[in-house]
Amino acid sequence: AQTVTQSQPEMSVQEAETVTLSCTYDTSESDYYLFWYKQPPSRQMILVIRQEAYKQQNATENRFSVNFQKAAKSFSLKISDSQLGDAAMYFCAYSPTGNQFYFGTGTSLTVIP
Amino acid sequence: GAGVSQTPSNKVTEKGKYVELRCDPISGHTALYWYRQSLGQGPEFLIYFQGTGAADDSGLPNDRFFAVRPEGSVSTLKIQRTERGDSAVYLCASSSTGTSGGAGYNEQFFGPGTRLTVL
Secondary structure, eight states: OOEEEOOOSEEEEETTSOEEEOOEEEOSOSSOEEEEEEEOTTOOOEEEEEEETTOOSOOEETTEEEEEETTTTEEEEEEOSOOGGGOEEEEEEEESSSSSOEEOOOEEEEEEO | OOSOEEEOSEEEEOTTOOEEEEEEOOTTOOEEEEEEEOTTSOOEEEEEEETTEEEEOTTOOSTTEEEEOTTSSOEEEEEOSOOGGGOEEEEEEEESSOOOTTSOOOOOEEOOOEEEEEO
Protein backbone atom coordinates (compact mmCIF):
# COMPACT_ATOMS: atom_id res chain seq x y z
CA ALA A 1 0.00 0.00 0.00
CA GLN A 2 1.17 3.48 -0.80
CA THR A 3 1.25 5.96 2.06
CA VAL A 4 2.33 9.56 2.31
CA THR A 5 3.47 11.03 5.62
CA GLN A 6 3.72 14.68 6.52
CA SER A 7 5.12 14.86 10.02
CA GLN A 8 4.66 18.60 10.52
CA PRO A 9 1.00 19.49 11.15
CA GLU A 10 1.90 23.17 11.48
CA MET A 11 4.80 25.35 10.44
CA SER A 12 5.45 29.07 10.59
CA VAL A 13 7.91 31.32 8.80
CA GLN A 14 8.82 34.96 8.91
CA GLU A 15 7.98 36.89 5.77
CA ALA A 16 10.92 36.88 3.31
CA GLU A 17 12.53 33.91 5.07
CA THR A 18 12.85 30.30 3.89
CA VAL A 19 10.88 27.32 5.14
CA THR A 20 11.07 23.61 4.36
CA LEU A 21 8.10 21.27 4.55
CA SER A 22 8.79 17.55 4.93
CA CYS A 23 7.21 14.59 3.20
CA THR A 24 8.02 10.91 3.08
CA TYR A 25 6.24 8.21 1.14
CA ASP A 26 6.18 4.48 0.80
CA THR A 27 6.04 2.62 -2.49
CA SER A 28 7.44 -0.41 -4.24
CA GLU A 29 7.19 1.25 -7.65
CA SER A 30 10.23 2.57 -9.48
CA ASP A 31 8.41 5.08 -11.67
CA TYR A 32 5.90 7.48 -10.16
CA TYR A 33 5.03 11.14 -9.69
CA LEU A 34 5.27 13.36 -6.64
CA PHE A 35 3.47 16.63 -6.09
CA TRP A 36 3.03 19.49 -3.70
CA TYR A 37 -0.38 21.12 -3.65
CA LYS A 38 -1.46 24.29 -1.87
CA GLN A 39 -4.98 24.58 -0.45
CA PRO A 40 -6.04 28.05 0.70
CA PRO A 41 -9.24 28.60 2.71
CA SER A 42 -11.17 28.67 -0.58
CA ARG A 43 -10.60 24.87 -0.63
CA GLN A 44 -9.35 24.85 -4.21
CA MET A 45 -6.23 22.71 -4.58
CA ILE A 46 -3.48 24.45 -6.54
CA LEU A 47 -0.50 22.60 -7.96
CA VAL A 48 2.75 24.08 -6.65
CA ILE A 49 5.34 21.75 -8.10
CA ARG A 50 5.73 18.21 -9.39
CA GLN A 51 8.58 15.73 -9.75
CA GLU A 52 8.85 12.65 -11.94
CA ALA A 53 10.70 9.90 -10.11
CA TYR A 54 12.89 9.03 -13.10
CA LYS A 55 14.34 12.54 -13.13
CA GLN A 56 17.33 12.99 -10.88
CA GLN A 57 17.26 16.76 -11.06
CA ASN A 58 15.17 18.46 -8.40
CA ALA A 59 12.21 20.41 -9.73
CA THR A 60 12.12 24.18 -9.30
CA GLU A 61 9.31 26.67 -9.88
CA ASN A 62 10.33 30.23 -9.07
CA ARG A 63 10.50 30.46 -5.25
CA PHE A 64 9.53 26.82 -4.80
CA SER A 65 11.96 23.93 -5.03
CA VAL A 66 12.06 20.35 -3.91
CA ASN A 67 14.68 18.05 -2.44
CA PHE A 68 13.88 14.64 -3.89
CA GLN A 69 15.73 11.75 -2.30
CA LYS A 70 14.50 8.64 -4.10
CA ALA A 71 16.38 6.07 -2.04
CA ALA A 72 15.18 7.64 1.18
CA LYS A 73 11.66 8.15 -0.26
CA SER A 74 11.74 11.74 0.83
CA PHE A 75 10.28 14.74 -0.99
CA SER A 76 10.59 18.05 0.85
CA LEU A 77 9.39 21.45 -0.35
CA LYS A 78 11.44 24.58 0.14
CA ILE A 79 9.77 27.95 -0.09
CA SER A 80 12.20 30.84 -0.44
CA ASP A 81 11.43 34.51 0.19
CA SER A 82 8.13 33.58 1.84
CA GLN A 83 5.19 35.85 1.11
CA LEU A 84 1.95 36.42 2.97
CA GLY A 85 0.09 34.79 0.10
CA ASP A 86 1.97 31.55 0.71
CA ALA A 87 -0.04 30.95 3.88
CA ALA A 88 -2.18 27.85 3.30
CA MET A 89 -2.39 24.11 3.83
CA TYR A 90 0.24 22.25 1.84
CA PHE A 91 -0.31 18.67 0.78
CA CYS A 92 2.28 16.26 -0.50
CA ALA A 93 0.93 13.70 -2.96
CA TYR A 94 2.17 10.53 -4.63
CA SER A 95 0.82 8.98 -7.80
CA PRO A 96 1.98 5.76 -9.44
CA THR A 97 0.35 6.61 -12.76
CA GLY A 98 -0.53 10.30 -12.69
CA ASN A 99 -4.20 9.46 -12.20
CA GLN A 100 -4.85 8.08 -8.72
CA PHE A 101 -3.34 10.35 -6.09
CA TYR A 102 -2.41 9.53 -2.49
CA PHE A 103 -2.23 12.61 -0.29
CA GLY A 104 -0.60 13.25 3.06
CA THR A 105 -2.44 14.84 5.96
CA GLY A 106 -1.11 18.29 5.20
CA THR A 107 0.99 21.00 6.81
CA SER A 108 -0.58 24.30 7.78
CA LEU A 109 1.83 27.10 6.93
CA THR A 110 1.58 30.46 8.67
CA VAL A 111 3.55 33.43 7.34
CA ILE A 112 4.35 36.02 9.96
CA PRO A 113 4.56 39.62 8.72
CA GLY B 1 -16.21 28.17 -17.87
CA ALA B 2 -12.67 29.02 -16.94
CA GLY B 3 -12.25 26.34 -14.32
CA VAL B 4 -13.82 23.31 -12.70
CA SER B 5 -17.08 24.15 -11.00
CA GLN B 6 -18.98 22.16 -8.40
CA THR B 7 -22.52 22.51 -7.18
CA PRO B 8 -23.79 22.96 -4.62
CA SER B 9 -20.97 24.53 -2.65
CA ASN B 10 -22.59 23.35 0.56
CA LYS B 11 -25.14 20.61 1.17
CA VAL B 12 -26.77 19.72 4.47
CA THR B 13 -28.83 16.57 4.64
CA GLU B 14 -30.22 14.16 7.16
CA LYS B 15 -28.95 10.69 7.83
CA GLY B 16 -30.50 8.18 5.45
CA LYS B 17 -31.21 10.65 2.67
CA TYR B 18 -29.96 10.52 -0.92
CA VAL B 19 -27.67 13.25 -2.30
CA GLU B 20 -26.23 14.17 -5.66
CA LEU B 21 -23.11 16.29 -6.10
CA ARG B 22 -22.34 17.80 -9.50
CA CYS B 23 -19.03 18.52 -11.19
CA ASP B 24 -18.55 20.56 -14.37
CA PRO B 25 -15.04 20.00 -15.68
CA ILE B 26 -12.99 22.32 -17.81
CA SER B 27 -14.33 22.23 -21.35
CA GLY B 28 -12.55 19.62 -23.44
CA HIS B 29 -11.05 17.74 -20.51
CA THR B 30 -11.57 14.03 -21.02
CA ALA B 31 -10.43 12.84 -17.60
CA LEU B 32 -12.38 13.55 -14.41
CA TYR B 33 -11.60 12.62 -10.82
CA TRP B 34 -13.53 12.61 -7.55
CA TYR B 35 -11.89 12.89 -4.13
CA ARG B 36 -13.21 13.04 -0.58
CA GLN B 37 -11.51 15.20 2.02
CA SER B 38 -12.48 14.59 5.63
CA LEU B 39 -11.75 17.15 8.31
CA GLY B 40 -8.04 17.37 9.04
CA GLN B 41 -7.11 14.93 6.29
CA GLY B 42 -5.78 15.08 2.79
CA PRO B 43 -8.01 14.28 -0.18
CA GLU B 44 -8.78 10.62 -0.69
CA PHE B 45 -9.20 9.25 -4.21
CA LEU B 46 -12.65 7.89 -5.03
CA ILE B 47 -13.03 7.38 -8.78
CA TYR B 48 -11.51 8.37 -12.11
CA PHE B 49 -13.34 8.69 -15.45
CA GLN B 50 -11.80 8.61 -18.88
CA GLY B 51 -14.54 9.87 -21.14
CA THR B 52 -17.84 8.28 -20.15
CA GLY B 53 -16.42 5.22 -18.47
CA ALA B 54 -15.03 4.73 -15.00
CA ALA B 55 -11.38 3.79 -15.54
CA ASP B 56 -10.73 3.23 -11.84
CA ASP B 57 -13.39 3.12 -9.11
CA SER B 58 -11.26 1.38 -6.52
CA GLY B 59 -11.57 4.27 -4.07
CA LEU B 60 -15.32 4.17 -3.68
CA PRO B 61 -15.81 3.14 -0.04
CA ASN B 62 -18.93 0.99 -0.51
CA ASP B 63 -21.92 0.42 -2.75
CA ARG B 64 -23.75 3.46 -1.38
CA PHE B 65 -21.45 5.58 -3.51
CA PHE B 66 -21.89 5.76 -7.26
CA ALA B 67 -20.75 8.20 -9.93
CA VAL B 68 -21.76 8.74 -13.54
CA ARG B 69 -20.55 10.76 -16.48
CA PRO B 70 -23.06 9.90 -19.22
CA GLU B 71 -21.88 12.31 -21.90
CA GLY B 72 -18.23 12.51 -21.02
CA SER B 73 -18.48 15.98 -19.55
CA VAL B 74 -20.51 16.70 -16.40
CA SER B 75 -20.27 14.11 -13.65
CA THR B 76 -22.56 13.39 -10.73
CA LEU B 77 -21.50 11.69 -7.52
CA LYS B 78 -24.44 9.96 -5.90
CA ILE B 79 -24.59 8.86 -2.28
CA GLN B 80 -27.44 6.71 -1.05
CA ARG B 81 -28.58 6.28 2.57
CA THR B 82 -26.14 8.91 3.78
CA GLU B 83 -24.37 8.37 7.09
CA ARG B 84 -22.79 10.91 9.43
CA GLY B 85 -19.38 9.54 8.45
CA ASP B 86 -19.99 10.70 4.88
CA SER B 87 -19.63 14.31 6.03
CA ALA B 88 -16.65 15.74 4.16
CA VAL B 89 -15.63 18.03 1.33
CA TYR B 90 -16.01 16.30 -2.01
CA LEU B 91 -13.51 17.56 -4.56
CA CYS B 92 -13.61 17.13 -8.31
CA ALA B 93 -10.71 17.56 -10.70
CA SER B 94 -10.28 17.30 -14.45
CA SER B 95 -7.36 16.98 -16.82
CA SER B 96 -6.95 17.15 -20.57
CA THR B 97 -6.40 13.43 -20.65
CA GLY B 98 -5.71 10.65 -18.25
CA THR B 99 -2.17 9.40 -17.89
CA SER B 100 -0.95 5.94 -18.70
CA GLY B 101 2.16 5.36 -16.65
CA GLY B 102 5.23 6.52 -18.48
CA ALA B 103 3.22 8.36 -21.11
CA GLY B 104 3.55 11.71 -19.47
CA TYR B 105 1.48 13.65 -17.05
CA ASN B 106 -1.41 16.06 -17.50
CA GLU B 107 -2.15 18.40 -14.63
CA GLN B 108 -5.31 17.87 -12.64
CA PHE B 109 -7.25 21.10 -12.10
CA PHE B 110 -9.40 21.06 -8.98
CA GLY B 111 -12.75 22.61 -8.26
CA PRO B 112 -13.65 24.33 -4.98
CA GLY B 113 -15.45 21.30 -3.65
CA THR B 114 -18.84 20.60 -2.13
CA ARG B 115 -19.02 20.52 1.65
CA LEU B 116 -21.46 17.77 2.62
CA THR B 117 -22.83 17.70 6.15
CA VAL B 118 -24.93 14.75 7.24
CA LEU B 119 -26.90 15.44 10.42
